[in-house]
Amino acid sequence: MTAIHNERGAVSKDTMTLAVKKDTTSLALQKEATPLVVLANLAVTFHTFAGPVPAVRGVSLTVQPGEVVGLVGESGCGKSVTLQSLMGLLPTDRATVTVDSLLVQGEECKQYSEAQWRQLRGTTIAMVFQDPMTALNPILAIGTQLKESLRLGAKRHNETIADEEAAALELLTKVGIADAKRRLTQYPHELSGGMRQRVVIAMALAGRPTLLLADEPTTALDVTTEAQILLLLKELVKTEHMGLLIISHNLRVIAQLCDRMSVMYAGQVVETGTVEDLLGKPQHPYLQGLLGSLPTSATTTLQAIGGQPPDMFSLPKGCAFHPRCKQAMRVCAREMPSLTEGVRCWLQAEKKAVNV
Amino acid sequence: MRAVDDFLPLAPTAVATETAYRPRPNAWQRLKENKLALVGLFIIICMLLLAIVGPWLSPYTYADQNLAQANQGPSSEHWFGTDTLGRDLYVRVVYGARISLAVGFVAAAINLVIGVIYGSVAGFFGGKVDRLMMGFVDILYGIPLLLYVILLMVVLSPGLTSIFIALGIAYWLTMARIVRSQIVTLKNEEYVLAARSMGVPAWRILFRHMLPNCVGPIIITMTLAIPEAIFTEAFLSFIGLGVNAPMASWGVLAAEGINSMRSYPFQLIAPALAIGITMLGFTFFGDGLRNALDPKGEVKR
Amino acid sequence: MNIWETENLTKHFTVRRGLLKQHQQVVHALNGVSLHQGVGETLGLVGESGCGKSTFGRTLMGLYPKTAGRVLVAGREITGPADTDHVLSHIQMVFQDPYASLNPRMTVRQSLLEPLTVRATTGTSLSETAKQAKVDDILEQVGLSKAQGERYPHEFSGGQRQRIGIGRALISSPQCIICDEPISALDVSIQVQIVSLLERLQAEQGISYVFISHDLNMVRYVSQRIAVMYLGGVVEEGPTQAVYETPLHPYTQALIKLNAPLAPHMTIGPVLTGEVPSPLADLWGCPFASRCPEKIAQCEEAKPPLVVRGEQKVACWRR
Numbered sequence: 001m002t003a004i005h006n007e008r009g010a011v012s013k014d015t016m017t018l019a020v021k022k023d024t025t026s027l028a029l030q031k032e033a034t035p036l037v038v039l040a041n042l043a044v045t046f047h048t049f050a051g052p053v054p055a056v057r058g059v060s061l062t063v064q065p066g067e068v069v070g071l072v073g074e075s076g077c078g079k080s081v082t083l084q085s086l087m088g089l090l091p092t093d094r095a096t097v098t099v100d101s102l103l104v105q106g107e108e109c110k111q112y113s114e115a116q117w118r119q120l121r122g123t124t125i126a127m128v129f130q131d132p133m134t135a136l137n138p139i140l141a142i143g144t145q146l147k148e149s150l151r152l153g154a155k156r157h158n159e160t161i162a163d164e165e166a167a168a169l170e171l172l173t174k175v176g177i178a179d180a181k182r183r184l185t186q187y188p189h190e191l192s193g194g195m196r197q198r199v200v201i202a203m204a205l206a207g208r209p210t211l212l213l214a215d216e217p218t219t220a221l222d223v224t225t226e227a228q229i230l231l232l233l234k235e236l237v238k239t240e241h242m243g244l245l246i247i248s249h250n251l252r253v254i255a256q257l258c259d260r261m262s263v264m265y266a267g268q269v270v271e272t273g274t275v276e277d278l279l280g281k282p283q284h285p286y287l288q289g290l291l292g293s294l295p296t297s298a299t300t301t302l303q304a305i306g307g308q309p310p311d312m313f314s315l316p317k318g319c320a321f322h323p324r325c326k327q328a329m330r331v332c333a334r335e336m337p338s339l340t341e342g343v344r345c346w347l348q349a350e351k352k353a354v355n356v
Numbered sequence: 357m358r359a360v361d362d363f364l365p366l367a368p369t370a371v372a373t374e375t376a377y378r379p380r381p382n383a384w385q386r387l388k389e390n391k392l393a394l395v396g397l398f399i400i401i402c403m404l405l406l407a408i409v410g411p412w413l414s415p416y417t418y419a420d421q422n423l424a425q426a427n428q429g430p431s432s433e434h435w436f437g438t439d440t441l442g443r444d445l446y447v448r449v450v451y452g453a454r455i456s457l458a459v460g461f462v463a464a465a466i467n468l469v470i471g472v473i474y475g476s477v478a479g480f481f482g483g484k485v486d487r488l489m490m491g492f493v494d495i496l497y498g499i500p501l502l503l504y505v506i507l508l509m510v511v512l513s514p515g516l517t518s519i520f521i522a523l524g525i526a527y528w529l530t531m532a533r534i535v536r537s538q539i540v541t542l543k544n545e546e547y548v549l550a551a552r553s554m555g556v557p558a559w560r561i562l563f564r565h566m567l568p569n570c571v572g573p574i575i576i577t578m579t580l581a582i583p584e585a586i587f588t589e590a591f592l593s594f595i596g597l598g599v600n601a602p603m604a605s606w607g608v609l610a611a612e613g614i615n616s617m618r619s620y621p622f623q624l625i626a627p628a629l630a631i632g633i634t635m636l637g638f639t640f641f642g643d644g645l646r647n648a649l650d651p652k653g654e655v656k657r
Numbered sequence: 658m659n660i661w662e663t664e665n666l667t668k669h670f671t672v673r674r675g676l677l678k679q680h681q682q683v684v685h686a687l688n689g690v691s692l693h694q695g696v697g698e699t700l701g702l703v704g705e706s707g708c709g710k711s712t713f714g715r716t717l718m719g720l721y722p723k724t725a726g727r728v729l730v731a732g733r734e735i736t737g738p739a740d741t742d743h744v745l746s747h748i749q750m751v752f753q754d755p756y757a758s759l760n761p762r763m764t765v766r767q768s769l770l771e772p773l774t775v776r777a778t779t780g781t782s783l784s785e786t787a788k789q790a791k792v793d794d795i796l797e798q799v800g801l802s803k804a805q806g807e808r809y810p811h812e813f814s815g816g817q818r819q820r821i822g823i824g825r826a827l828i829s830s831p832q833c834i835i836c837d838e839p840i841s842a843l844d845v846s847i848q849v850q851i852v853s854l855l856e857r858l859q860a861e862q863g864i865s866y867v868f869i870s871h872d873l874n875m876v877r878y879v880s881q882r883i884a885v886m887y888l889g890g891v892v893e894e895g896p897t898q899a900v901y902e903t904p905l906h907p908y909t910q911a912l913i914k915l916n917a918p919l920a921p922h923m924t925i926g927p928v929l930t931g932e933v934p935s936p937l938a939d940l941w942g943c944p945f946a947s948r949c950p951e952k953i954a955q956c957e958e959a960k961p962p963l964v965v966r967g968e969q970k971v972a973c974w975r976r
Contacts, residue, residue, distance in 0.1 A: 049386065074844035075815075192932060222705035222871065223915045224948075230925045249845065256925045275921040293849045295878035296918045302878065304849035308814050322366065324846075331362035350363045546758035550822070552720055553750040554772045554829065555741060568762045 033065045034106040036211040036243040037086060037125070041100040044081050044090060053312045055081045055095075057267040063211060063243040068234075070254035070275070071247045072290075073264035074309060079247045082264075083213050086245070087125055088117030105210065122149070123156040126209035130216040132196035136188040142199055143168055143184030146206065153207030175202040176232055194225035201232065205240070212236075214246040218253060230256055251290065255279055263287050266310040266320035273342040283343040285325045319346065386648040393644020399637030407457050410450030417447060436626040439612060448604040449626050455516065455605040456586045456634065462520055463527045463585030464578045470524075471531025472567070472574060478532070479539030480562050490536065493529050501526050501588065505597050515600050519589055527585060531577050538570040545569075572649035579642035583635045590631050606631045658732075660747060660833045660865055661717060662693040665726035668709075668716045672937075684936050686712040688889040689726065691963070694833060699859070699866040701880030701897065703873055703912065707936065709889040710869045711753075714835040717867075719744050731832070742776060749826035753838035755818035759810040765821050766792055766806040772829045791828065799824040799854060816847035823854065833865040841870065852879060873916040877901055885909045888936065888944035895969030905971040907949050943974065951975055 044056040056078040063069050071079045084090055088109070090097050102110045104124060109116075121127075129135040137145060146168040154161050161167050165184075172180035175198040188196055197217065204212060214233065218226040234257055237244050248254055254261050255275060262272040263284065271284040282288045292303030307324035310316070316323050322332035329346055337346045387393050411417070425442045436445035478489040504525055508518040542548055543566075551561050586606075592598045593607025606627045613624030668687040674680040687709045694700050702710045715721050717728060719741055728735040730744050752758035759768055769792045773783060783791070796806050799820040810818055819839060826834050836855065840848040852875065858864055870876050876883060877897055884894040885908065893906040904910045914927050931948040934940060942957035943949070949956065955974045963972040 049389075074846065223873075224705065224911065224929045227915055227926050227928050231928055234925065251845075252919055252923075255919050255921055255923055279919060279921050290845055291919070293845050294919060295874045300878075302849045302852065304853055305846035306850070308816065309844060309847070328366040329363050330366055333366055334362075346362070353363065546752045546754055547760045549715075549720060550750070550752055550758045550825070551760070551771070553718055553745070554825070555745040555776045556771060557775060560775060564763075565760050569760070 035103070036063045036065055036105060037245075038062045038101065038103040039082075039086065039099065040102070041098075042082060042085055042102075043096075043098045044078070044085060045096045047094050047096070051313050054315065055267055055312065056085070059262075059264070059267070059269055061245075061262060061269075061272075063245050065210065065243055066237060066241045067260070068237055068244045068246065068258045070258035070261035071245065071264060072249065072251060072254055072261055074249060076309065076312060077264040078267040079264050080215055083127070083215055083245065083247055086213060087121055087127055088112060088114070119156060122204075122207035122209065123153055124209055125211045125213060126204035126207060128197075128201055128204050128212065128214040128217045131220050132193060132200045133188065133220075135200045136196060138188050140187070141184065142172075142186055142188065142191070146171060146184070146199070146203060149203040149206035156207060171202045171206060172199070174205065175199070175236075176228075177202075192225075193221050194228055197221065197225075197229050198232065201229075201236070205236070208240075209242065211243040211245065214244065216247055216249070219248070219250070226253070233257060251279070251294065263290075266312065266315055268320065268344060269339060270321065270344045271342060272339070277342075283348065284321075284345050285327050285347070286321050289324075319344075384648075387644055390644040390647060392640045393648070396637045396640030396642075396644060399633055400641060403453055403457065403634050403637065406450055407453040410453065411447055414444060414447045414450075416444035420444065430622060437620070437622045439623055440616060443602075445609075445623065445626050448609055449606070449630050452604045452606040452609055452627060453630065453634075455599060455603070456589060456631075459516075459519065459523065459589040459605075460582040460586045460638075463523050464582050466524050466527050467531040467578050467581050468574070469528075471528030471577075472535050474528065475532035475535030476539050476562060476567060479536035479543070480558070480566070482540070482543070486536070490533075493532055496525070497529055502597075505592055509597065513600075515598075516603075519592060519598060522592075523585055523588070527581060530581065531574070534573055534577050535570060538573055539566055542566045542569055576642060576646045576649060579638060579645055583638035583642075586634060586638075587631070659693045659695060659729070660731060662729040663713075663717060663726060664691050664729075665689040666691070666713065666716060666723060666728060667725040668712055668721055669724045682937050685889050685939075686936065687716060687724075690886075690889075690891055692884055692891065692894070694865055694867065696832065697859070697863045697865055698882060699868055699880040701876035701883040702867060702869045702886060703871065703876050703883060704886035705871060705933075707888075707933075708886040710886050711837050712889075713886070714750065714837050714867060714869055718748055718750055718835065720750075745776065745831075746829060747831055748833045748835060749829050749831040750835045750837060751819070751822050751826050751839045754842050755815050755822055756810075756842070758822055759818060761810055764807055764809055765796075765801070765813075768810075768821065769795055769806070769825055769828055772825065776829070795824045795828050798827065798858070814847075815843050816850055819843060819847075819851050820854065823851075823858075827858065827864075831864070833867065835867040835869065837869045838871070839868075840875065841872065848875070855879070873912055885912065888934065888940075890944060890972065891963060891970075892945065892972045893969060894963070894971075899968045903969075905966055905969055905976045906945075906973050907951050908945050943972075 039062070040060045042056055042059045043054070046053045046055055059078070059082050061069065061071075061082075071082065073079045081090070085097060085099070086102070099110050101108060104120060109120070112120075136142075143165075147164045150161055150164060150167050150171070168184060169180045172183060177183055177195065177198050183191070183195075183199075188199075191199065201217075212233075217233070218229050221229060230253060233244060233246075236242065244257070246253070246257060258275050260273065261275050261278055262269045263278065263286065264270065265286050271278060271282070271287050278287060279291070282291055286305070289303060289305035293305065295302060305324055306326075310320050316333070318334050319325070319328075319332045319337055322328045325332065327347060329350065331346050335346075337344050337349070340348060421441045421443055425438050428438045428442075430437045436449060439445055439448070474489065474493075478486045501522065505518065505522045508522055512518045512521070539562075548561060548565055551565050556565070589598060589605060590607035590610065593605045594611045596611070598607050599605045609627035610624060610631070613620075613627060617624050666687055667689050670684040670686055672682045672684055674682060690709070690713055692700070692713075702713065704710045712721065716723050719728075719735065719738070730740075731747050733740070733743060735744055763771075770788060773788045773791065792806065793803055796803060801817065801820055801824070805813075805817075810821070813821070823834075823839075839855070840851050843851060855866060856879065859866065866879070868876055868879050880897050882895065883897045883900050884891050885900070885906065886892065887908050893900060893904065893909045900909060901913060904913050911927055911929055917923065929948040929950075934944060934947055940960065942959060943961050946952050946956040953975065959974075961972045961974045963970045964976075966976055
């Protein structure tokens with residue numbers, strides 16, 4: 001295990017020097033730009049028959065223009081709920097949402113009404129969903145749906161589109177669909193999965209959003225198609241200078257696309273930082289476990305994380321991960337660790353105590 | 357400064373690996389949340405009780421005539437008043453409840469037996485069998501109920517028997533369709549495939565794996581079919597195709613009441629209210645059940 | 658000795674379309690697949706969705722009637738439903754979706770008991786107490802407690818449900834278990850637990866697995882031999898190590914590159930351009946020709962046969 005870690009460390013060092021260079025250039029850009037979104041201390045509790053479910057427990061995140069941020073975690077860790085809250089999509093009648101601050105392009109949105117959110121959706125923030133089949137209306141032609149998105153976008157920007165057909169064609173070409181003219185008249189079921197996801201992305205781009213949210217955009221697709229969509233997203237971030245916040249349970253997707261990432265467990269961020277740091281030198285035992293669960297070669301021994309995923313109805317006291325953690329200490333079962341220097345783990349405090 | 361004790365390894369005994377046992381809120385708990393459904397259930401129980409013990413609470417029977425006391429308004433002696441022949445309306449309404457509820461439950465029984473079996477056989481075997489069986493159902497659907505009843509009148513005399521037979525022909529069709537579509541969906545469920553992969557015989561797959569999983573829709577269809585049948589009976593009786601005099605069903609009572617609506621409105625109001633309240637009761641309860649049994653309705657609203 | 662063997666196994670589904678179901682179309686789900694499995698071996702079946710890997714498992718088990726070709730199980734040729742019992746006593750299946758593959762209205766114990774009560778070869782001769790003891794034994798083997806046996810599937814997490822699914826396959830004491838995407842519906846941390854369970858059972862009882870998955874890395878980890886499928890046919894087959902070190906088919910090569918070890922900012926790709934042909938179409942040439950970077954004229958004219966190249970077999974005109 002340690003040998004592998006060293007190997008990984010070595011690899012990441014090389015890439016890190018490159019990344020540092022890149023960071024300095026992008027930092028210069030970022031200084032002037034306001035962050036696209038700043039979320040501070042979001043908490044969401046759903047009320048169900050079986051009792052309250054604390055789906056999100058204090059999540060903060062920031063996305064800068066031109067930056068790709070990844071949110072990793074297993075099912076039920078609260079990553080989708082976090083994403084939905086950024087679009088004002090949470091059902092307020094059966095969920096309690098508290099947030100310290102939610103800035104979208106510098107503007108406070110936490111008190112926004114549904115009508116105000118509607119102004120933001122599609123034009124400032126747009127979402128790409130997991131299943132392209134359900135995100136498209138099966139009885140309308142691609143062109144009709146695209147044009148509708150374009151009209152909506154234009155209306156919100158107080159513009160008019162002279163030639164909708166041409167605009168739709170341009171959008172389809174932008175997302176890499178060849179033979180766009182014919183595609184406009186086709187229906188969703190006539191397209192392959194990858195093609196459909198491209199159309200969904202095109203529709204998300206119709207309102208020229210500055211921030212794109214993607215909820216598991218490639219999970220429903222095959223690996224070969226996944227590569228195409230990831231490449232497209234990467235290109236779009238560069239050419240449109242958008243921010244992209246992507247959710248995935250697949251670390252490979254995160255590694256390929258993201259600049260920074262946050263790992264979520266039981267509704268909390270347990271580790272956050274640059275992709276180089278987190279994949280190269282994971283600090284939190286959960287992330288270490290996740291990386292150890294990936295078979296990288298035929299000879300590695302897989303390091304399983306024991307136990308069951310957390311029961312969100314009755315979370316353990318202290319650190320939510322401690323019942324599954326191999327390095328759990330007494331304090332872990334008593335007190336919840338805070339997110340210090342990007343890691344939410346008592347082992348960090350222990351290291352410091354030992355070093356002093 | 358943290359205590360040294362903090363950083364000692366956690367004793368493995370303290371590690372709870374098993375998630376707590378927490379039963380999912382069941383249908384009854386969800387039904388209890390729905391006040392309207394409880395009102396419906398209360399009405400149904402009241403009507404049932406009334407139909408069973410109601411006639412004994414009054415000294416009269418449904419056929420006792422007393423022309424001297426004809427067309428009396430509600431009083432302590434005749435709670436709902438009397439009709440043109442001096443019969444006690446309370447007893448007749450309560451007696452009508454027996455007939456109406458009997459019709460309702462016969463319809464439910466037909467639904468359950470013929471509808472469920474027919475639908476599940478069609479859905480389970482699929483292919484040509486399915487198309488043939490469902491084609492037959494479609495044809496029956498196309499013929500109006502009134503036509504059966506009138507045709508039956510030619511063969512049999514008007515009365516409860518012909519109503520039951522008419523209901524028997526017509527009332528399992530919806531159930532058959534619903535069960536069939538359920539079974540067709542369930543056929544593609546992985547646990548049904550898994551059962552096949554273990555060599556479970558077909559009949560066992562149908563009765564052990566499929567039918568228990570359509571209990572929800574079956575119950576719902578049944579509770580919604582009952583008021584429909586009650587209403588149909590009332591309607592048939594109202595137009596003179598129902599039970600024979602002196603037997604009283606709500607439809608007959610309403611038809612009699614309408615003749616003297618101007619002078620003695622209570623004669624119409626009593627049976628009409630009985631029909632209305634019972635229908636509401638079953639509809640509320642059926643709706644509540646549908647929400648309670650729908651597995652997607654997990655979240656509190 | 659092979660547990661099972663298929664020769665040119667073919668499965669076509671007929672789809673009826675149109676208002677009066679007058680148009681018949683044939684879905685070529687499996688086009689002549691010849692594979693075999695040795696005792697105690699894990700055979701990995703890899704491919705994208707719709708490549709026929711699941712159909713192969715199900716046709717092999719007789720869940721779908723085969724269109725053409727031969728199936729031999731433990732040396733006996735399978736001809737029809739009469740042989741079902743023979744097949745099922747040798748081969749069992751674990752399904753992909755642990756949430757859908759258990760009857761929600763049966764307790765775990767009832768689910769596990771069912772194979773014993775319905776099939777003469779496995780359990781009807783056993784007494785009731787012996788059956789119960791066997792269920793207890795299986796629960797323990799898959800890492801569940803006796804008390805958990807009395808509960809219903811919805812009370813378990815995905816990983817635990819998959820354990821129940823494995824237990825249900827195991828209770829018939831099969832020689833081979835077909836694992837149809839057994840871990841793809843599970844969280845990463847739970848996937849390893851299930852794979853470890855499968856490995857432990859193999860070590861203890863010498864069970865063979867057909868491990869069907871789209872996760873190439875996991876397949877490499879668990880299998881000794883691997884078959885790569887594309888559009889209903891095997892395009893490459895061989896010992897796992899050989900296939901990984903020297904992949905011959907362009908599709909296999911692409912798959913392996915797409916599953917390269919994790920690294921920050923790793924390159925995306927290679928991207929295969931071109932569309933996958935519809936399984937409804939009658940293909941003359943190589944099914945991969947439309948996306949192949951090394952296509953030549955011959956590829957569109959005739960379908961390449963699966964030929965032996967060293968330890969491996971490959972279906973490509975250019976190899």
